[in-house]
Amino acid sequence: MLMLYLSALNNETEKRTFEYYYITYRSHMFYAANSVLHNETDAEDAVHDAFMGIAKHIEILLNADEDKGKYYCIKAARNAALNIARKNSRTETADIESFYSLADESAFEDIINGCEYEEILSVLKSMDSIYRDVLYMHYVMDMPVKKIADVLGRTVSAVKQQLVRGKKILISALPEEVTASYGN
Amino acid sequence: MATETLKKALIAFAEEEFMQADAECRTQIWTPSEEFSKKTERIVKGRHRTINAKRILLIAAVVFLLSATAVFSFAQLRENIINTFREFYYTHFDVEYGNNAAGDITGDGIKTVYTLTSLPDGFEMTDYSKNDHSVTTVWENSEGETLILSQGDGITKRSVDNERLAHSTSTVDNVEYDIYSENGYILIMWNTAEYTFSLDYYGDCTIDVLINSIQLTEAVQ
Numbered sequence: 001m002l003m004l005y006l007s008a009l010n011n012e013t014e015k016r017t018f019e020y021y022y023i024t025y026r027s028h029m030f031y032a033a034n035s036v037l038h039n040e041t042d043a044e045d046a047v048h049d050a051f052m053g054i055a056k057h058i059e060i061l062l063n064a065d066e067d068k069g070k071y072y073c074i075k076a077a078r079n080a081a082l083n084i085a086r087k088n089s090r091t092e093t094a095d096i097e098s099f100y101s102l103a104d105e106s107a108f109e110d111i112i113n114g115c116e117y118e119e120i121l122s123v124l125k126s127m128d129s130i131y132r133d134v135l136y137m138h139y140v141m142d143m144p145v146k147k148i149a150d151v152l153g154r155t156v157s158a159v160k161q162q163l164v165r166g167k168k169i170l171i172s173a174l175p176e177e178v179t180a181s182y183g184n
Numbered sequence: 185m186a187t188e189t190l191k192k193a194l195i196a197f198a199e200e201e202f203m204q205a206d207a208e209c210r211t212q213i214w215t216p217s218e219e220f221s222k223k224t225e226r227i228v229k230g231r232h233r234t235i236n237a238k239r240i241l242l243i244a245a246v247v248f249l250l251s252a253t254a255v256f257s258f259a260q261l262r263e264n265i266i267n268t269f270r271e272f273y274y275t276h277f278d279v280e281y282g283n284n285a286a287g288d289i290t291g292d293g294i295k296t297v298y299t300l301t302s303l304p305d306g307f308e309m310t311d312y313s314k315n316d317h318s319v320t321t322v323w324e325n326s327e328g329e330t331l332i333l334s335q336g337d338g339i340t341k342r343s344v345d346n347e348r349l350a351h352s353t354s355t356v357d358n359v360e361y362d363i364y365s366e367n368g369y370i371l372i373m374w375n376t377a378e379y380t381f382s383l384d385y386y387g388d389c390t391i392d393v394l395i396n397s398i399q400l401t402e403a404v405q
Binding site: 022028030032041048051068109 | 187189190191192193194195196197198199201202204205206208209212214216217219220223224227318
């Protein structure tokens with residue numbers, strides 16, 4: 001409900017937390033959004049949209065240390081910018097794609113656990129930020145799919161698919177000997 | 185359980201992204217537009233929507249009903265209001281209500297939960313939250329009009345936008361109300377001996393109609 005974050009921000013602690021991130025990182029969020037949109041007015045709209053999503057789930061910032069919180073804010077802003085960019089271009093980018101359904105989470109983790117840190121980092125760098133940000137929110141911020149969808153302004157089904165797609169991209173880009181038994 | 189290596193890599197990449205934005209902040213100066221500042225600060229103050237409608241809302245009269253055990257006098261209310269102070273910030277000030285003679289931030293807890301005795305046609309409860317020291321109830325109608333009743337014990341602090349909201353007071357049935365309003369929004373705050381209350385209203389009802397229709401009754405738990 002729209003009023004959920006409104007009533008949440010009536011709590012003084014939550015309000016002060018929100019204000020802190022707003023004042024401290026709004027410029028960073030603006031530049032992150034502007035790097036996508038190259039338009040200051042649209043970038044401001046993106047930052048505002050991001051803060052709307054952040055306020056709706058302010059508990060995420062309450063439960064995060066500042067480093068995780070600021071990265072989360074940047075990603076929220078950039079994804080809001082991507083949403084605006086898609087709307088402006090009037091073309092739908094393929095963020096809902098066909099995908100292999102992953103057999104189970106434990107199989108994915110078994111494979112990832114067998115990889116080197118640098119291998120994973122390299123794959124993340126080449127990955128589209130749409131998937132990378134969903135992976136970050138899910139694995140680092142421990143956010144359920146519904147909350148990720150709310151913050152990023154996407155549907156639940158889109159986030160689910162992006163999460164699966166992100167994991168598939170990771171698996172596909174890793175050395176064959178590591179992933180040989182996966183995806184069957 | 186998520187793999188620690190993946191988390192570590194995701195955090196490292198997130199840090200790199202942040203540093204790019206941080207570098208921009210150090211070399212350029214972004215001055216938020218006035219529209220952006222006002223829009224975003226509405227989120228903080230819980231005023232996320234813009235009321236566009238120009239309709240007159242008639243709110244059914246409700247009568248203020250106190251708990252049988254709550255005894256208060258106008259003098260005590262006046263003392264509470266006098267204890268109110270305002271911390272000014274650049275676009276708003278904080279208003280603090282409550283009996284802070286003991287300097288306590290929170291009181292003894294919410295023992296009796298209150299709700300509006302009757303609601304205008306079409307309003308339905310859409311949200312409810314409660315903890316030991318505060319209760320918030322939200323009602324909405326299909327036209328986007330909203331009522332939010334907040335009840336707290338001890339000291340309750342609200343941020344009030346002093347750039348746009350007009351302040352007035354009104355006394356009804358020996359209850360003194362502090363009112364902050366602008367076109368499309370009214371905030372009313374008042375005390376009883378035990379609790380502080382605020383009523384946020386988004387819509388086109390007038391202050392007089394709203395203030396004379398506040399009636400509380402004990403909520404069914």
